[in-house]
Amino acid sequence: MDGILAASPALPLVVFTAELAVVTCGTMRVIFTARGMKYLAPVLGFFEITLWLFAIGQIMHNLSDVGCHIGFAAGFTLGNFLGIFLEKQLALGNLVVRIITPKDAKPLLTGLKSARFGLTTIDAEGANGPVKIIFTVIQRRQQPQVVRLIRHFDPQAFYSVEEVRTAQAGVFPEARPWVRGLVPGFVRKQLAA
Numbered sequence: 494m495d496g497i498l499a500a501s502p503a504l505p506l507v508v509f510t511a512e513l514a515v516v517t518c519g520t521m522r523v524i525f526t527a528r529g530m531k532y533l534a535p536v537l538g539f540f541e542i543t544l545w546l547f548a549i550g551q552i553m554h555n556l557s558d559v560g561c562h563i564g565f566a567a568g569f570t571l572g573n574f575l576g577i578f579l580e581k582q583l584a585l586g587n588l589v590v591r592i593i594t595p596k597d598a599k600p601l602l603t604g605l606k607s608a609r610f611g612l613t614t615i616d617a618e619g620a621n622g623p624v625k626i627i628f629t630v631i632q633r634r635q636q637p638q639v640v641r642l643i644r645h646f647d648p649q650a651f652y653s654v655e656e657v658r659t660a661q662a663g664v665f666p667e668a669r670p671w672v673r674g675l676v677p678g679f680v681r682k683q684l685a686a
Contacts, residue, residue: 505563512548518541521580524580525537530585552565586632587630587631588630588636589628589630591653594651601642608642613628614626615627633656
């Protein structure tokens with residue numbers, strides 16, 4: 494027999510689906526690894542390699558089936574897209590937002606505090622005179638909300654955003670409620686990091 498699903502018209506679809514899952518898992522695994530999620534990354538790696546072995550086994554047993562090659566390539570292509578899309582939807586990790594403004598920052602500070610963001614301010618000197626530097630560490634999914642607050646305060650305000658590997662002992666808005674009820678504790682800790 495040439496493969497588990499040899500001569501089946503569904504084989505290219507099965508290979509496509511397997512490779513889609515492989516690349517999606519792989520994309521997420523790399524992102525989780527880069528963010529230091531030491532428990533989730535290996536679990537995804539296990540599923541990724543298991544599915545890859547299945548998909549490549551089917552390709553090797555059906556080398557003359559062009560549909561399998563097309564299914565594999567299409568699954569790879571769509572898997573990259575889907576992995577990136579899922580990562581953006583999950584919006585995992587923390588960011589530090591730096592805001593530098595020469596204006597009176599009280600309205601912005603009030604807005605950030607009322608949204609329950611922790612913040613630190615520093616009086617500094619800019620190229621054109623005194624400025625206020627405001628730092629806040631936020632969850633990545635909160636970036637649009639913070640940017641809206643900044644833009645409402647001053648559409649011309651300078652701000653920069655960078656990823657944070659770890660953060661602790663600060664003031665953070667409450668964790669996502671859906672995570673608390675549906676995800677085991679050790680996974681929840683990884684998602685919150």
